[in-house]
Amino acid sequence: METTIEVTEPSQTAEVRRAIAELGRIHAMADADIGRASLVGTELATNLVKYAKEGLVTVNWFTEGGTSGLQIIAIDKGPGFSNFHASIRDGHSTGGSLGIGLGTVMRTADVFDAYSVESMGSALLARIFPRKCRLTVPGGTLLLGSRSLPKLGQQVSGDAWCYKLAGRWQRVCVVDGLGHGPLAASASAEALKVFKASLEKDMPVDILIKAHAALKSTRGAVMAVAAIDSAAGVALFAGVGNIAGIIFGGEKPQHLLSIEGTVGYNVRSFRQHEYAWHKESTLVMNSDGLSTRWSLANLPGLLGKHPALAAAVLHRDFARNSDDSTVVVARAAP
Numbered sequence: 564m565e566t567t568i569e570v571t572e573p574s575q576t577a578e579v580r581r582a583i584a585e586l587g588r589i590h591a592m593a594d595a596d597i598g599r600a601s602l603v604g605t606e607l608a609t610n611l612v613k614y615a616k617e618g619l620v621t622v623n624w625f626t627e628g629g630t631s632g633l634q635i636i637a638i639d640k641g642p643g644f645s646n647f648h649a650s651i652r653d654g655h656s657t658g659g660s661l662g663i664g665l666g667t668v669m670r671t672a673d674v675f676d677a678y679s680v681e682s683m684g685s686a687l688l689a690r691i692f693p694r695k696c697r698l699t700v701p702g703g704t705l706l707l708g709s710r711s712l713p714k715l716g717q718q719v720s721g722d723a724w725c726y727k728l729a730g731r732w733q734r735v736c737v738v739d740g741l742g743h744g745p746l747a748a749s750a751s752a753e754a755l756k757v758f759k760a761s762l763e764k765d766m767p768v769d770i771l772i773k774a775h776a777a778l779k780s781t782r783g784a785v786m787a788v789a790a791i792d793s794a795a796g797v798a799l800f801a802g803v804g805n806i807a808g809i810i811f812g813g814e815k816p817q818h819l820l821s822i823e824g825t826v827g828y829n830v831r832s833f834r835q836h837e838y839a840w841h842k843e844s845t846l847v848m849n850s851d852g853l854s855t856r857w858s859l860a861n862l863p864g865l866l867g868k869h870p871a872l873a874a875a876v877l878h879r880d881f882a883r884n885s886d887d888s889t890v891v892v893a894r895a896a897p
Contacts, residue, residue: 774827
């Protein structure tokens, strides 16, 4: 469950609190933890109104490294921070307040991360763990972040994605059902069903072949699967259609190769490619709801941030309202 709230005036902070409380109760969070999350959400939403004038707050439940919790991301296209480290000091304010908002967020959240480029906007990530029980993520485990929204005016997205650990392989799948709406979502759901049922021995190309058979009763989809063995330093990739994939972190970005076609309809052949995976590598996969010209040129240091924050910024800057849009960012924990 994910809820995104547009924040343009102070009363909308109450919507943020309600979304946090509802999600916390669904997952049986203690009142104290819901209270902490509500405080964080209030401060982040208030900052959007005061400094950015408008922005989005997204509230969702995440699972990472064997533990789960509530995640809040506030993102805007405002002026950004001219000096972020000064902004987090209690007493620092450019909006006439007491200047304790960001400091409160950092002290209250169990995980906090921020990204800002002056004149281009800011993105703030806060995570609350039930009873503060944050677990250490083993080295090599993929840290994941995503942002996925339906086409403007649609209630259901035809895009979908999934992560699966299968023995030594960590797999990421992104799928885009043809068209929009419930029928596209149904095709994507069928593709993910195949992906989730895959065995350790199944390579990405095997998963696509199985999905091709399973999707014949649907309108079809474009689909890509990446499989990463961090210990061996290997990434395998197979894709059909226009799901884009790039591995950053080596001497130069590696653009992952897909073939033309539609899973469930017309695919002449299936191919799989192997790429190098380093401990500093980052995988970005996206549907064509993001501009084909998206770039990190004006986003220095973004991939050094938590993948959830990186995905939110990429979606903010490059998503198109005319299509369902999904971006997934994955990086191995040190």
